[in-house]
Amino acid sequence: MADAPFVSVSGLDIDLEVPGGRLHAVRDSSFDIALGETLCIVGESGSGKSMTALGLMGLLPSNAHRSARRLRVGNHDLLSLNRREMADLMGREMAMIFQEPMTSLNPCYTVGNQMSEMLIRHLRMGRRPALTLARDWLDRVGIPPTAGRLDQYPHQLSGGLRQRVMIAMMLMCSPKLIIADEPTTALDVTIQAQILHLLAGLQRELGITMIFITHDLGVVSRIADRVAVMYAGQIVEMGRTREILRDPQHPYTRGLLECVPAPGKTRPGAHLGTIPGTVPSLVGQLSGCGFAGRCPHAAVGCRGEIPALTVRADGRQVRCLFTPDALWSAA
Amino acid sequence: MNQHANANGGTEPLLELRDVTRSFAVKSGLFGPTLQLQAVRGVNLSVHRGDVLALVGESGCGKTTLARMLMGVLPPTEGEILYRGQSISKSPLAERSRHIQAVFQDPYSSLNPRKTIGSIVSLPLRVHRQGGAASIREETLRMMDMVGLPARFFDSYPNQLSGGQRQRVAIARALILKPEIVICDEPTSALDVSVQSQILNLLTDLRRELNLTYVLISHNLGVIEHMATEVAVMYLGRIVEKAPGTALFSQPRHPYTDALLSSVITPDPDLGIPTIDLGVSFPNALSPPSGCAFHPRCARALDRCQRIAPPVTHDSKGTVECHLLDVAP
Numbered sequence: 100m101a102d103a104p105f106v107s108v109s110g111l112d113i114d115l116e117v118p119g120g121r122l123h124a125v126r127d128s129s130f131d132i133a134l135g136e137t138l139c140i141v142g143e144s145g146s147g148k149s150m151t152a153l154g155l156m157g158l159l160p161s162n163a164h165r166s167a168r169r170l171r172v173g174n175h176d177l178l179s180l181n182r183r184e185m186a187d188l189m190g191r192e193m194a195m196i197f198q199e200p201m202t203s204l205n206p207c208y209t210v211g212n213q214m215s216e217m218l219i220r221h222l223r224m225g226r227r228p229a230l231t232l233a234r235d236w237l238d239r240v241g242i243p244p245t246a247g248r249l250d251q252y253p254h255q256l257s258g259g260l261r262q263r264v265m266i267a268m269m270l271m272c273s274p275k276l277i278i279a280d281e282p283t284t285a286l287d288v289t290i291q292a293q294i295l296h297l298l299a300g301l302q303r304e305l306g307i308t309m310i311f312i313t314h315d316l317g318v319v320s321r322i323a324d325r326v327a328v329m330y331a332g333q334i335v336e337m338g339r340t341r342e343i344l345r346d347p348q349h350p351y352t353r354g355l356l357e358c359v360p361a362p363g364k365t366r367p368g369a370h371l372g373t374i375p376g377t378v379p380s381l382v383g384q385l386s387g388c389g390f391a392g393r394c395p396h397a398a399v400g401c402r403g404e405i406p407a408l409t410v411r412a413d414g415r416q417v418r419c420l421f422t423p424d425a426l427w428s429a430a
Numbered sequence: 431m432n433q434h435a436n437a438n439g440g441t442e443p444l445l446e447l448r449d450v451t452r453s454f455a456v457k458s459g460l461f462g463p464t465l466q467l468q469a470v471r472g473v474n475l476s477v478h479r480g481d482v483l484a485l486v487g488e489s490g491c492g493k494t495t496l497a498r499m500l501m502g503v504l505p506p507t508e509g510e511i512l513y514r515g516q517s518i519s520k521s522p523l524a525e526r527s528r529h530i531q532a533v534f535q536d537p538y539s540s541l542n543p544r545k546t547i548g549s550i551v552s553l554p555l556r557v558h559r560q561g562g563a564a565s566i567r568e569e570t571l572r573m574m575d576m577v578g579l580p581a582r583f584f585d586s587y588p589n590q591l592s593g594g595q596r597q598r599v600a601i602a603r604a605l606i607l608k609p610e611i612v613i614c615d616e617p618t619s620a621l622d623v624s625v626q627s628q629i630l631n632l633l634t635d636l637r638r639e640l641n642l643t644y645v646l647i648s649h650n651l652g653v654i655e656h657m658a659t660e661v662a663v664m665y666l667g668r669i670v671e672k673a674p675g676t677a678l679f680s681q682p683r684h685p686y687t688d689a690l691l692s693s694v695i696t697p698d699p700d701l702g703i704p705t706i707d708l709g710v711s712f713p714n715a716l717s718p719p720s721g722c723a724f725h726p727r728c729a730r731a732l733d734r735c736q737r738i739a740p741p742v743t744h745d746s747k748g749t750v751e752c753h754l755l756d757v758a759p
Contacts, residue, residue, distance in 0.1 A: 143622035258489075287488040287649065288693040295695075295703045314623065317652075317695035321703045341699040358627035360656035362696055367482060367659050367675060368634060371627035377592050 104131035105308045106155075106276060110168035113147070113154045117162070119382045124150040124163075126332040126385075129408070132325075134275075137302065137309040139323035139340070141316065143355075145378055147332040148312045152278045155310070156195055157185045172276055191221045194269035198281040200261035204253040210237075211249030214268050221272045236267040240297055259290035263297065270301060277302070280312045295322060316359055320344050328352050331389030332381055334408060338415035348415060348423045350394045388419070396426045442515060443476035444643055445500065445530075445611060450474075450509035452495050456716065465716050469495040471667035472509070474742075477611070477660075482637070482644045484658035484675070486651065486690065490715060492667040493647050497613050500645060502526045524558065531604035535616035537596035541588040547574070548584035551602045558607060569606065576639075577602045577632060594625035598632065605636065615647045630657060651694045655679050663687045666715060666723040673748030683750045685728050722753065730754055 113125035125147040132138045140148040154165050157177065170177040172193055180188065189195075197203045205213055214236070215229035224232070234244045240263040242248050253261055262282060269277060279298065283291040299322055302309055313319060319326055320340060327337040328349065336349040347353040357372025365371075376393035379385075387402040388394070394401065400420055408418045419426075452470040469492045477483045485493040498504040499511060502518050511518050518526055531554075534540040541550055552570040555561065561569065571581050577598045588596055597617065604612055614633070618626040630653065636642060648654055654661060658675040663686065671684040682688040693706050708727045713719055719726050725735040732753055740753045 143624060288651065288695075289488060289689060289706055289708050292693045292695065292704045292706050293708075296705070299703060315695070316623070316697040320697040320699045321695055321701065344697055344699050355623060356697065358623045359697060360627075360630075360652040362652060362655050362679065362694065365652070365656040367657055368638070369656070370631050370634065371656065373628045373631060374624040375628075377594075 102133065105134040105136075105173060106130075106132040106310070107169055107171040108155065108167065109170075110166075111151065111154060111170065112164075112166045113150050113159065114164045115160070115162050116164075117382060121382065123332050123381045123385060125154060126405075127408075128329075128334055130327055130334065130337065132308055132310065134308055135302075135306045136324045137299075137311055137322055139311045139313060139319045139326045140329060141313055141319050141326055142329035143314055143378070145331075145381075146329040148329050149280055150332075151329070152195065152280050152310060152312055156189065156193065156278060157182075158195070187221075190217055190269075190274070191272045192274055193276040193278065194272070194274040196262075196265055196269050196277065196279040196282045199285050200258070200265040201253060203265060204261060206253055209250055209252055210256070210264055214249070214264070214271065217268055217271055232271065233267075236271050237264070239301075240264075240267040241293075242267075258286055259294065262286060262290075262294055266294070266297060266301070270305070270307075273305065274307065276308045276310070278310045278312070281314070282311075283318065284313070284315070291318075298322075316344070316356060328355075331379055333389055333405075333418060334416070335390065335418045336416065337408075338413070342413065342415060346423075348411070348417045349390075349419050350396055350426060351390045353427075354393075396421065441478060443512075444479050444481075444514060445477040445645075446512040446515075447473050447475040447496075447499075448509050448512065450496075450499065450506045450511060452492075452499060452504065453507050467716050468667050468718070469715070470499070470506075471718075473667075473669055475662060475669060475672070477643060477645060479610070479643055480641065481660050482646055482658045482675075483660045483662060484646045484648065484654040485662050485664060486648070486654055487664035489649070490666075491664040493664050494615060496664070497532075497615050497645065497647055500611075501530060501532050501613055527554070527609075528558065528607050529609050530611045530613065531607065531609040532613040532615065533597070533600050533604050533617050536620050537593055537600050538588075538620070540600055541596055543588050546585050546587060547579070547591070547599055550588070550599055551606060554603065554607045560607075570602075573602045573606045576636070577605070592625075593621050594628055597621065597625075597629050601629075601632065601636070605640065605642075608640070609642075611643045611645065613645045613647075616649070617646070618653060619648070619650070626653070633657070651691065652696065663690065666713060666718050668723065668751065669749070670724065670751045671748065673750075677747055681747075683747070683755065684752050685730055685754065686724050689727075722751075732757070 109129045111125055111128040115122040115124050128151055140151060142148045153159050159165055175188060211230055211233055214233035218224045218229040218232060234249060237248055238244045242263055283294050311322060323340045326340050326343045327334045330351045336352045347356055354374040360371060374393055379389055379392055388406050391397040391401040406418050406420050408416045410416050450470060450473045453466045453468045455464050456467045457464055487493050499506050505519050548570055551573060552566050555566045555569060579598050618629050646657055661675050661678045662669045662672040665686050671687045682691050689706050689708050692704050707729045713726060721737045722735045722740045725731040735753050740751045743750045743755050
């Protein structure tokens with residue numbers, strides 16, 4: 100391969116010890132991301148999308164077990180790093196932006212304090228130059244330096260401003276990979292658009308690779324180069340954004356798209372598409388396709404072995420025994 | 431009183447707000463003075479039978495305060511709220527709750543974890559002493575069936591149910607007294623997309639079958655467009671635009687409505703991230719801007735927007751509060 104992918108994940112499994120046994124939160128997850136590319140991981144609650152991110156960052160809860168064939172970011176083999184080495188990498192090479200900035204900022208320290216801490220820890224800067232750089236970064240994320248924000252505490256900022264501080268903080272040490280876990284879900288729609296602009300702009304400018312986790316197919320369509328759709332701990336479909344949204348090939352992706360009210364087409368009194376049933380339990384021994392219980396096209400074969408993620412002609416990967424022709428041309 | 435006349439051919443509104451204001455006392459700092467925060471500022475609004483009236487706006491715009499006043503759990507500081515022409519602050523709570531019920535956002539915290547589903551759904555009947563034990567049980571099972579809950583859940587507890595099923599329980603509880611109006615405050619925000627569509631379909635069916643009127647609060651404009659027959663856009667405690675859903679979505683007249691609609695992100699890979707020039711922050715509700723409260727964020731603000739509160743324009747297309755309506759576009 101001429102261009103090695105910047106992020107390479109292969110065979111990632113994450114199990115959680117729960118009272119009823121082992122919960123298979125992420126099952127045999129594999130994906131590559133090129134330098135500067137945005138991969139969106141989309142799925143509903145419990146699909147394993149956040150676990151995948153936490154697994155990559157080494158931030159899993161203590162009851163979790165992670166195993167993988169390969170877990171590589173740039174030149175670093177994450178599987179061989181110990182906690183200390185991982186902590187050095189975090190913030191400097193790879194950074195994570197969470198959904199609720201109030202819980203990821205420390206309420207007891209000022210914004211300036213927390214921002215300069217990053218620079219002092221990772222870049223070994225002095226306090227004064229660190230504060231100057233922090234002020235510059237606030238300006239870059241659209242917070243005017245005149246407002247004295249560096250001396251404020253997180254609770255004095257609105258949700259949108261807090262998320263801007265978080266983004267500035269995560270980008271200050273110029274990481275090469277950002278993992279953003281639902282960074283705009285807690286924000287108003289007007290603020291959401293601004294934050295997405297900011298993230299996408301800085302990403303392009305700085306050539307950052309991004310993993311963006313969301314449940315919102317709208318957001319996916321606007322920022323992702325490629326999409327991985329997760330269901331019940333597995334990637335069920337992965338490919339280029341336009342192709343996935345225009346021509347979904349897995350019944351789950353298709354069902355999910357039909358559930359979203361489409362502006363201009365939707366009207367009061369009309370019915371939306373639904374996916375009947377509920378997500379299967381991921382505890383214990385699993386078999387068959389995770390979606391079989393809710394799939395309108397499920398056949399006997401779907402309940403046997405776990406379907407493999409197969410590569411189709413256009414490079415799309417789909418975890419389904421059937422091709423779309425067999426599934427929905429008959430209907 | 432032609433200000434309160436409505437577009438629906440003069441029929442009496444089911445629910446009507448007249449110059450309703452609600453303020454809260456807020457302490458500024460430990461020893462600071464007490465300030466008045468006006469969450470809702472002089473709102474006039476009417477809801478007609480069969481409407482799905484949606485309240486939209488950013489967080490802090492007063493939509494939940496308005497909804498709580500409609501439920502009657504929060505009295506207005508000024509103005510009055512009329513249900514069928516009668517002031518609801520004068521009618522007893524029990525009477526009010528027979529006609530107006532609510533479904534809340536979080537089905538995890540709105541159901542008592544120590545009560546069974548049957549007991550949760552039937553509680554309103556028992557409180558209002560409607561029928562004996564046998565008929566209450568029968569009515570409860572009928573209601574559960576109506577919202578798609580199997581009878582075997584009668585003796586289950588909320589923690590045994592999924593989020594979507596819990597929201598069905600909340601809906602059954604709200605409907606069991608056969609209310610006329612249901613206030614739905616973000617009914618699907620805590621749910622996954624596939625479950626959200628099930629709940630929206632259920633609300634649509636129930637409205638038709640039971641001839642219900644909804645007041646729907648949501649920050650999701652996709653959901654609003656799908657459900658609402660009437661939309662009221664709120665900004666800093668005022669309703670800045672109200673119009674039928676289809677008209678509002680195809681031809682927004684207030685610049686704020688326009689900005690809100692253009693910020694909606696639909697699954698369309700051909701479009702980029704929308705650009706909105708609304709500035710960084712929402713104004714402080716403790717000291718709302720002079721003139722039109724929206725002027726600091728409005729790209730088309732005129733000189734007078736800073737000084738003079740905009741007039742309310744009522745016409746065949748709806749109600750708008752904006753100076754720009756006088757100006758040729």
